[in-house]
Amino acid sequence: MYNKGAKHERELLEMFWKEGFAVVRSAGSGKTRHPNPDLVVSNGKRFYAIECKSSKMEVIVIPGWQVEELEKFSRIFGAEAVLAIRFNHSQWRFLRPEQMERTGGGNFKTTRTHSEANGALFEETAGKWKQERLA
């Protein structure tokens, strides 16, 4: 249905490097002993801990525990928790956990339509600090 997709993680890694961020892609995946986001990204001004999800379908569901772990990691590390969402033939969308929809079972959900309406584009996510410097 959907997977973490190392290929998509690497795609995003390249995009952030090109925009002047340093990126580390984590070893291991899935449920590890400690919270373990897919990517940790920073340019010394913005720090993002990122969980990547891609899908060929129209909906992505993320287990509640995985979002909790992302938030825990981010709180300790000093980063913003971000869900990077990639539907086939669509651009990456970046959502904070509170921007996701909830399911009855305590999981997090977004659709192609919902992510396009609520998620930031890559340019906004990577470009924020430039805007701040200009301001």
Added chain:
Amino acid sequence: MYNKGAKHERELLEMFWKEGFAVVRSAGSGKTRHPNPDLVVSNGKRFYAIECKSSKMEVIVIPGWQVEELEKFSRIFGAEAVLAIRFNHSQWRFLRPEQMERTGGGNFKTTRTHSEANGALFEETAGKWKQERLA
């Protein structure tokens, strides 16, 4: 002679988590397309990009390019570049690149004796921020 040792990286990862840091261990190793430190570690106050080196011998040599990449990553990310050195039957020692010895060929070097005389202990490295909070 010596290796990066995923086992040693995981040991250090556990130590930092126990001291209240969040840690990400990087996927891949050796020469990658982008700078790729073994561990990136933060508690929201201290940010460390760490290259781990362990040895059963009495000397560890780190190629110049690898230290340069560590420093590049650290500069962009907003972290302190740290070489984590582990000789058999000795504790971890933490050295900044400028604390290492140099070889004629532009590489970086430390011995058991040199690392014990010049490197910080784990407690000092992880404990710095506590001291700052108390100060």
